[in-house]
Amino acid sequence: MDVPALLEAASLLVPADIATENDITVDDIWDHLAHDEWEVALGLLEELGDVHPLPHDFWESLATAAGQMRLERSAAWCRWRCYESRHGIIRADLTLRRAGEGRRQAAFSGAGVLRPMWSIGNQTSTGGEALDIARLWVEFMPALGPGERSSVRLAPLDPSRWRHLQPGQTITMHEDRTIGGTAVVLEVQGPAATPAP
Incomplete structure (x- = not known):
């Protein structure tokens, strides 16, 4: 599929009654598509995806369109959201x-490249501390450095080991056995509901 067809397919998956904080709706996106403003339409569709949980196919279409437009960070973000639509969302400070x-x-880089280990309360079979791996996406910042703080999203290697997390829980990040950072869980959501056929 070409970019316009991918964006149109994604638009069809957006409920007509949802809107962004700026009152952008799917009708506005169709207007941008009619004027070949694909990058604007892509950005607005991403915003609508933050307002209302949308299915995996929505994010997959956006990821492919962004890749074809060579918008690498946007493509990476939409692939990240594909993962979250299947496995759920974990956000932390x-x-x-x-x-x-x-x-x-x-x-x-804040674009989901780093895959640190996390102490989230799991234990090994011998009762020791188990470390679980999750990729890390830094929200609203292109990178995160020593001493800095940001909200992040986590994509666990094994989501089933993370289901016990609760907002307010403290977890620690490790790039080796030492603690590299401390996070407070902000949000835990299950996978997006799949529409009935």
């Missing part, structure tokens, strides 16, 4: 240790 206090000495 993360504070990294300062340089010299932990292993990290420089900032890392």
Whole structure:
């Protein structure tokens, strides 16, 4: 499919009655599509996806369209949302240790590249602390460095091991056995409901 067809397919999955904070609706997106304003339409569709849970196919169409437009960060974000539509959302407020206090000495990309280990309360079969892996997406910032704080989204390697998390719970990030950061869970949501055929 080409970009316009992908964006049109995604638009058809958006309920007509939802709107962004700025009162943008799917009708506005159709107007942008009619004028070949694909990048604007893509951005607005991403915003609508933040207002109302949308199915995996919506995010998959947006990821493919963004990739075809060579909008790499947008494509990565939409692929991230594909994952969340299938496995759920985990958001947390993360504070990294300062340089010299932990292993990290420089900032890392916030676009879901880092895959640190997390202490989330699980134990090994012998009763020791188990560390679980989850990719990390930094919200509203392109990168995060030592001593900085931001809300983040987590994509666990094994989502079933993370189902016990609750808002307010404190978890720790590890890039080795030492603590690299501390996070407070903000939100835990299950997977988006799949529409009936």
